[in-house]
Structures are given as structure tokens and as C-alpha cells.
Amino acid sequence: MNPKHDSIVAKLPSLAHSNISIKRYGAILTMLLDASPLKDILHSLVLLIEEEKLGTIGSILLLSDDGKRLLTGAAPNLPDSYNQAIHGIEIGDGVGSCGTAAFTGQRVIVEDVSTHPYWEPYKALPLSAGLHACWSEPIKDSQGKVLGTFAMYYDSVQSPTDIDLALISEAARLASLAIERSSALQFQRLTANIFKHLPIAMVVTDAHGTILDANPTFYRYLQCQPTDYVLFDPQIVFQPSGQQLTLMCRQLQSNQAWQGELIGRRVGGEYFHLELTVSIFKEQGSDEQYSSWLFSDISERKKASELIYFQANYDSLTGLANRNHLFRVMESEIESDNQTRGFAFMLMDLDNFKQVNDTFGHDKGDQLLQAVSTRLQGCIVDNSLLSRLGGDEFALFLPGIVEERELVAIASKINDAVSQPIKLSGNKKVLTSVSIGITRFPEDAMTLEQVLNCADQAMYISKDEGRDCFHFFTEQMQQNAERTANLHAALKLALDSHAFELYFQPIICLTTNKIIRAEVLLRWEHEGKFVSPEEFIPLAESSGLIVDLGHWVRQESMSFLLTLQETSPDIGLSINVSMYEFWSHSLQDNLINSILNIALNLTAEPFPFDMLTIEITESLLMKQHNHLIASLQKLRNMGIKIAVDDFGTGYSSLSYLSHFPIDQIKIDKSFIQNSDHSIKQQALVKAITTLSHALDLNVVAEGVESVEELEFVRTAEIEAVQGFYFYRPMTKASLLRLLD
Known part of the structure; x- marks a missing residue:
């Protein structure tokens, strides 16, 4: 037996009481077994029914996929105009014979189209085609779902006999079999095609x-x-x-x-x-x-996932763990129950990396970072995690290692390895070193943020103390950091609330022994104690407040200068200006404009700029920029004198003095104090003085505190002095009383 044949025959309607010939029935069966197109099978089925009952015009309509409309399946002997008119008609109760049969799922017999209510809105269409009766049988699948309709039309009013009803019923069942078989074959072909092209x-x-x-x-x-x-x-x-x-x-x-x-x-x-x-x-x-x-x-x-993971957790330049990965591992260790063993953390920063980058280019800087990372990897121990945090900053996580002896050995090995000459491409050799800060958990810190802060503080101590070394975090570092943070926060409030005060230290002319100027000094009393300028001025510079602070000092000083002019017109003032106010062209222009604007706001009369001296630091002379020289010259053109303060403490070179528009130098107190005990020191001061005079520069000696120092200054032919021997810094009121 053919299994295909068996499966179809099992679904065939009974042929008992049927007028359909076995021969023609077999033709339909053959088409099903041969998987003929559905259109051909339905066409043959309609012709078969029309042959069985003469005068019949058959029609098969198929229900659309959305179950709302009827579409032409086969109607070879209906007029084309009629087929086109009913193609796509919506089903519904009372929508002709087929529309109603498809909607209700029940057989609909209309003997007279002209009088039946189902056809009332549509009767003109069939009547014009010569169709007067329409019997419609719903085509259902094996589950009872409507698939379409089988209709028998007649050119006269007619009522069906029992044989007619059996015929239309069996025709609908044959159509159902064809439709289901076609759908199954289509699904099978679709499935095979999907399987093949999956x-x-x-x-x-x-x-x-x-x-x-x-x-x-x-x-x-x-x-x-x-x-x-x-x-x-x-x-x-x-x-x-x-x-x-x-x-x-x-x-x-x-x-x-x-x-x-x-x-x-x-x-x-x-x-x-x-x-x-x-x-x-x-x-x-x-x-x-x-x-x-x-x-x-x-x-x-x-591969993409691994690449994304690598990019999210590792540094693309060195291949080391990045900060995200490192911090996640450290956070996990901190939050774990295994806190008894603790860990150490080293924060490392390359020394002078910017110089290499700026001198040789960023590609050489990248090569240096890669070479350093390779050397660092040769120094680490098992289970440790080396990371590049960004820029020239590296970090080393050392779980379970907290003994100072072990950490000293690792840090020393790192310092030694990194400080060896490094050869870059193009046969360029560079020297670098690394400053290391070391902290321990939980001894020094209890959170990730605290660990990072402690290591950062220790690392900057290494930077400050000469670089190429390491320091362990100490409690004193924390106290210093907290004080710095508190002062940093209080600094802005102090400026807004005018908590600063100006003090003045007179400068004496050794020829007349009279006061010729006073240096303006800034004082800040915070929480009942004076904060040293050496502490708060760097804070103001690092925070950017130095510009506003400098403006306030100039405004108060220039206002006081006008007061002095009323009683002591021969007394001038020297004002210190931070090198940060000369850092860029715009800041230099801002400085000049601020002085001019202050003068305009203070008086309508010409301002006595000739009684004003601006003191700059010696390190500023290293910036031999045309705009800087032009800015200093503008100040001199206004009448302001330019003095180099603390001369001898920076990159001392009298050759710089010849390039800059300056009027005087102030020899730092470190050259003056105890000069009576040092022949070399005395010779150096005399040489500076002689060469300064040769450049037509006035000389002021700072820090004169004893008779011996004063006598030495006189013998060196220095024309003015400043120091505790004569006067300590004093308030505005004290200076006014002194001058009276």
C-alpha cells in the first residue's frame, strides 16, 4: 500500500448515494496524490460537479488569511465580470449566499435571488449575469474551521433535491481535502526550504x-x-x-x-x-x-565580546589592567570576609614623563610607557595585579602582602628597574624614574576611596622629596591632607568675607637711613591663628583663586598708596605678583588692565604709578616670551618699577637680567644671613651687586637681622635693606604712626 494514498483515502467522503462517477472521482484523487496545484484541482472539481448536474454553474471561493473576505478559487463558467465583482467581498450575515455561509458556517439555499433578503443589496449583479438561484455550502477543514464556500448557481429559480444537497456536500468535502492537502504540501515545501536555507x-x-x-x-x-x-x-x-x-x-x-x-x-x-x-x-x-x-x-x-571585555578591563597601550578592572578587584577584596590578611597598594607616577612627551613626541611617550610597563611586570609577585590607571600613572595591588620588609623589597626593585636607561626607536635613550606611594588595608584605610587617597598622599611626598623613591603612608600625611583640604575650602570664604589683611615691612635707604618704600605682605588669620603665606599662597595658586586674591591685594595697596601720598609722598609700595598671573597672554593682559581699572576707579587725577613697584619671582625669568617682555615693558611705561624678588633662590643667571625690562633685584635673605661667617657667600653677594650695578639695576638686601649683616651689606655697596634689624612687618595703622 502507498502511505500517501492511504492518508488521503482515509479522509475521502463516502461515495454511497453519490452520483459522482468513480472514474472522475479517481481523477481528483490522482491530482491530489500527484500534488497538483490547488488551482488546477479546484478547477477540475467544479467542472466535475457541473458535469454531474447539468445546468449547474459551480464556484469555489476561498476564505482570506485574515478570515474576513472571500477570494476567487475556481469558477470557470461564471462571467469574468461577476468573478471580479465578488472577489474580495467581506463575509457577514446576510451577505448573499456565500458570504452568509462562510460567516455562519451553515449551508445557505437561495431558490430565488430576486426575492431573498440576503441578496437584496446585491441582486442586480447576479440577475444581470442571468443567475437566479444560488446554493452555497461552507468548506470546512477536519477541525471544523471554515476554509471557503462551494456554490451552485442556476439560470432559473430552483430548489435542491436530496441528491443535489448530497452532491454539494460531497463537493465541499472534496474541496476541503484539496485545500488541506495543498496547505500541508505548501507547509512541507516551506519547512524543507527553511531547513535547507537555515x-x-x-x-x-x-x-x-x-x-x-x-x-x-x-x-x-x-x-x-x-x-x-x-x-x-x-x-x-x-x-x-x-x-x-x-x-x-x-x-x-x-x-x-x-x-x-x-x-x-x-x-x-x-x-x-x-x-x-x-x-x-x-x-x-x-x-x-x-x-x-x-x-x-x-x-x-x-571575538567581539572578548574585545569589548578587553577594552572595558584592560589598557590598549600596555595590555595591563585598567582602573575599572583594578578598582573592581580591590572593591571585591575589601568587601570579602577575608579581611585578616589585608593587602598593600602601590601608586606609581613616572617622573619627568611630560618632558619626554614634549621633547620627542607622543609616539615616543607611548613607547616609554610600554617599556616601563614591561619592566614593572618583571618586578611583581604572583597573585598581584598591575594596572595602568591612565597617563603616566601605574598601580600595583598586592593581596596578602602587608609586611614592610616585603613591600620595601618590591618598591626598591621597581625603582631600580625603571631608573635604568630606556632605548626608544630611532636609537633614542631616555632616563626616567618613578615615585611610589604605599598604603595598606586595613591598617591605613578601610574603603577603596581611602586607600587611593592615602597612596596618593604618600606618592606626592615621594615627588616632593626628590622623586625616584617610595614612601609609606603615615597618619601625619593624613593630618596634613585634611588641613590642606580645610584651608582650601576656607580660602574662598576668606576672600569673599575680606578676612585677609595687609601688612607692611619698610625698606631702608642706607645712604639716608630713611624709609623709601614698604613691601606689601598678605596675612590671613584663620580660626584664631595666622596661616603662613608659604602655606596658603600655593593653595591659592593651585585653586585658581590667586588671580582674584592678587586683584584684591593690588586694589587695597593702591588705595593705601593714595593715602600715603597725602602725608608721606616720598614713600612707595612694593607689591608681589604671583608668576601664575603671568602664565598666559590673557592673564598678562588681565593683570595690566586690572591695575589700570583700579587706578581709574580710585582717582580722577593721574595715579602715582612711579611710587609703585611690582615684585616678580626669579623663576619667571625662565619664560623668555616676547609677550611677557612686552607686558613688563607696558608696566614700566606706566611708571611702575619691576623688581626681581628672592634673587638667587631659583635658576640664578644674570644673563636673564639683560633681556628683561627690570629696575632692581632683591637678594634673598639666605645670602645675607650668616654672611659674616662665609667668605664665599660674601664674594657671591658682592659679585651680584657689582654686576647688577653694571646693568643699571638697584639692589635691595633682604633679611638683614644683625649689626654684622648690616655692616656687610654696606661694604658690598648695596643701597637698600629690608629686615628685622630695622622693622618687622606691621599693620597699616602702625606704618602710618611710624611715618608720622
């Missing part, structure tokens, strides 16, 4: 691993031909998966499915990552087990 591999096997079917993608993934694989053995195909493969096989013994990621091996030995779904099933009525293996090649996705 972009993922699929293979079906029996219980022994014999391949029953496999799509082309399966063979493409494994890079083989169908003859290469008769049996599908997961132990061979997925062998590189190791433990994961074992877990899958174990689970499939107790479950009917498994899903996960494995590693496959192609025929040539190449490995690839795959995502697999396994299902074990049985066919209905059979005890035989089958397996479907559905997998996709996710190698590219894995």
Missing part, C-alpha cells in the same frame, strides 16, 4: 547517532562533505569543550533537552565557538528516540 546548522540523528538529515549549513560549519559524516558523535565534534561537554551528556541522560555554549572542531582541526540547542523526541506511535542538534557559529560574536 543560517544555523541542524542535524537530526537516531538513537545510534546516524545522521537522518542535515542542512547545508551543518556541513559548511564543519567544512566537510555529507560523505565525511555518516555518524554524528558529539564526543568528536564537541571534543574541545572538555568539562562542559561532560555536563551536557550527563544532563541529556536525565532530561530531554540542553542548551548552552560549546567549542566545536571542524574537519581540518580548527576550533570554533558555537551555541547549541539539543532536543530528544519520539515520533507519534513509535518508541524510537531521535535527537535534533541545532547550533550556530558564534566565533565572531565571541
Whole structure:
């Protein structure tokens, strides 16, 4: 027996009491078995019915996929105009014979179209085509779902006989079989096509691993031909998966499915990552087990995922862990229960890296960072994590290592390794070093933020104390950091609330022994104590407040200068200006404009700029920029004198003095104090004085505190002095009383 034939015959309607000839019935059956197109089968079925009952004009309408409209299936003898008119008509109760039958699922017999209410809105259409009666039978599938309608039209008013009703019923059942068979074949073809073109591999096997079917993608993934694989053995195909493969096989013994990621091996030995779904099933009525293996090649996705993971957790330049990865590991260690062993953390910053970057270029700077990271990796111990935090900053996480002896050995090894000459491309050799700050958890800090802050403080101590060294964090560092933070916050409030005060230290002319000027000094009393300028001025410079603070000092000083002019017109003032106010062209212009604007706001009369001296630091002379020289010259053109303060403490070079528009130098007190005990010191001061005079510069000696120092200054022919021997810094009121 043919199984195809059996499956169709089982669904055929009974031919008892049927006038349809077995021969013609067989023709329909043959078309079904041959998988003829549905259109041809329905066409033949309509002609068969029309032959069986003369005078009948048959029509098959198919229900649309949305179940709302009827579409032409087959009606070879109906007028084309009529077929076109009813094609796509919406079904509904009272919508002609077919529309009502499809909507209700019940047979509709209309003997006279001209009088039946179902046809009232539409009767002109069939009557014009010569159609006067219409019997319609709903076509239903095996589940009772309406698939369409089979209609029999007549050119006269007619009522069906019992034989007619049997005929239309059996015709509808034959149409149902054809439609269902066509749908099944279409679905089968669609399924096969999908299976063939599926972009993922699929293979079906029996219980022994014999391949029953496999799509082309399966063979493409494994890079083989169908003859290469008769049996599908997961132990061979997925062998590189190791433990994961074992877990899958174990689970499939107790479950009917498994899903996960494995590693496959192609025929040539190449490995690839795959995502697999396994299902074990049985066919209905059979005890035989089958397996479907559905997998996709996710190698590219894995590579992308690994790349994303690497970029998220590692530094692309050095390959070291980045800050995110490092901090996550440290945070995990801090939050773990294993706090008894603790850990150490080293923060490392390259010394003079900017100089290498600026001198040789960023590509050489990158090479230097790579070379340093390689050397650092040669110094670390097992289980430690080396990281590049960014720029020229590195960090080393040392879990379980807190002993000072061990940490000293590691830090010393790092200092020694990094300080060795490094050869870059182009035969360029550079020297660098690293400053290290070391802190320990939980001894020094209890949170990640605290660990980082403590290491940062210790590292900057290493920077301040000569670089190329290491320091452990101490409690004193924390206290200093807290004080700095508090002063930093209080500094802005002090400026806004005018908490600063000006003091003045007179400068004496040694020829007349009279006061000729006074240096303006800034004082700040905070929480009942004076804060040293050496402490708060750097804070103001680092925070950017120095510009506003400098403006306030100039405004108060210039206002006081006008007051002095009323009583002591021969007394001038010297005002210190931070080098940060000369840092850029715009800041230099801002300084000049601020002085001019203050003068305009203070008086309508010409301001006595000739009684004003601006003191700059010696380090500013290193910036031999045309704009800076032009800015100083503008100040001199206004009448302001330019003095170099603390001369001798920076990059001392009298050659700089010849390039700058300056009027005087102030020799730092370190050269004056105890000069009576040092012949070399005396010779140096005399040489500076002689050369300064040769450049037509006035000289002021700072820090004169004894008779011996004063006598030395006189013998060196220095024309003015400043120091405790004469006067200590005093308030505005005290200076006014002194001058009176």
C-alpha cells in the first residue's frame, strides 16, 4: 500500500448515494496524490460537479488569511465580470449566499435571488449575469474551521433535491481535502526550504547517532562533505569543550533537552565557538528516540565580546589592567570576609614623563610607557595585579602582602628597574624614574576611596622629596591632607568675607637711613591663628583663586598708596605678583588692565604709578616670551618699577637680567644671613651687586637681622635693606604712626 494514498483515502467522503462517477472521482484523487496545484484541482472539481448536474454553474471561493473576505478559487463558467465583482467581498450575515455561509458556517439555499433578503443589496449583479438561484455550502477543514464556500448557481429559480444537497456536500468535502492537502504540501515545501536555507546548522540523528538529515549549513560549519559524516558523535565534534561537554551528556541522560555554549572542531582541526540547542523526541506511535542538534557559529560574536571585555578591563597601550578592572578587584577584596590578611597598594607616577612627551613626541611617550610597563611586570609577585590607571600613572595591588620588609623589597626593585636607561626607536635613550606611594588595608584605610587617597598622599611626598623613591603612608600625611583640604575650602570664604589683611615691612635707604618704600605682605588669620603665606599662597595658586586674591591685594595697596601720598609722598609700595598671573597672554593682559581699572576707579587725577613697584619671582625669568617682555615693558611705561624678588633662590643667571625690562633685584635673605661667617657667600653677594650695578639695576638686601649683616651689606655697596634689624612687618595703622 502507498502511505500517501492511504492518508488521503482515509479522509475521502463516502461515495454511497453519490452520483459522482468513480472514474472522475479517481481523477481528483490522482491530482491530489500527484500534488497538483490547488488551482488546477479546484478547477477540475467544479467542472466535475457541473458535469454531474447539468445546468449547474459551480464556484469555489476561498476564505482570506485574515478570515474576513472571500477570494476567487475556481469558477470557470461564471462571467469574468461577476468573478471580479465578488472577489474580495467581506463575509457577514446576510451577505448573499456565500458570504452568509462562510460567516455562519451553515449551508445557505437561495431558490430565488430576486426575492431573498440576503441578496437584496446585491441582486442586480447576479440577475444581470442571468443567475437566479444560488446554493452555497461552507468548506470546512477536519477541525471544523471554515476554509471557503462551494456554490451552485442556476439560470432559473430552483430548489435542491436530496441528491443535489448530497452532491454539494460531497463537493465541499472534496474541496476541503484539496485545500488541506495543498496547505500541508505548501507547509512541507516551506519547512524543507527553511531547513535547507537555515543560517544555523541542524542535524537530526537516531538513537545510534546516524545522521537522518542535515542542512547545508551543518556541513559548511564543519567544512566537510555529507560523505565525511555518516555518524554524528558529539564526543568528536564537541571534543574541545572538555568539562562542559561532560555536563551536557550527563544532563541529556536525565532530561530531554540542553542548551548552552560549546567549542566545536571542524574537519581540518580548527576550533570554533558555537551555541547549541539539543532536543530528544519520539515520533507519534513509535518508541524510537531521535535527537535534533541545532547550533550556530558564534566565533565572531565571541571575538567581539572578548574585545569589548578587553577594552572595558584592560589598557590598549600596555595590555595591563585598567582602573575599572583594578578598582573592581580591590572593591571585591575589601568587601570579602577575608579581611585578616589585608593587602598593600602601590601608586606609581613616572617622573619627568611630560618632558619626554614634549621633547620627542607622543609616539615616543607611548613607547616609554610600554617599556616601563614591561619592566614593572618583571618586578611583581604572583597573585598581584598591575594596572595602568591612565597617563603616566601605574598601580600595583598586592593581596596578602602587608609586611614592610616585603613591600620595601618590591618598591626598591621597581625603582631600580625603571631608573635604568630606556632605548626608544630611532636609537633614542631616555632616563626616567618613578615615585611610589604605599598604603595598606586595613591598617591605613578601610574603603577603596581611602586607600587611593592615602597612596596618593604618600606618592606626592615621594615627588616632593626628590622623586625616584617610595614612601609609606603615615597618619601625619593624613593630618596634613585634611588641613590642606580645610584651608582650601576656607580660602574662598576668606576672600569673599575680606578676612585677609595687609601688612607692611619698610625698606631702608642706607645712604639716608630713611624709609623709601614698604613691601606689601598678605596675612590671613584663620580660626584664631595666622596661616603662613608659604602655606596658603600655593593653595591659592593651585585653586585658581590667586588671580582674584592678587586683584584684591593690588586694589587695597593702591588705595593705601593714595593715602600715603597725602602725608608721606616720598614713600612707595612694593607689591608681589604671583608668576601664575603671568602664565598666559590673557592673564598678562588681565593683570595690566586690572591695575589700570583700579587706578581709574580710585582717582580722577593721574595715579602715582612711579611710587609703585611690582615684585616678580626669579623663576619667571625662565619664560623668555616676547609677550611677557612686552607686558613688563607696558608696566614700566606706566611708571611702575619691576623688581626681581628672592634673587638667587631659583635658576640664578644674570644673563636673564639683560633681556628683561627690570629696575632692581632683591637678594634673598639666605645670602645675607650668616654672611659674616662665609667668605664665599660674601664674594657671591658682592659679585651680584657689582654686576647688577653694571646693568643699571638697584639692589635691595633682604633679611638683614644683625649689626654684622648690616655692616656687610654696606661694604658690598648695596643701597637698600629690608629686615628685622630695622622693622618687622606691621599693620597699616602702625606704618602710618611710624611715618608720622
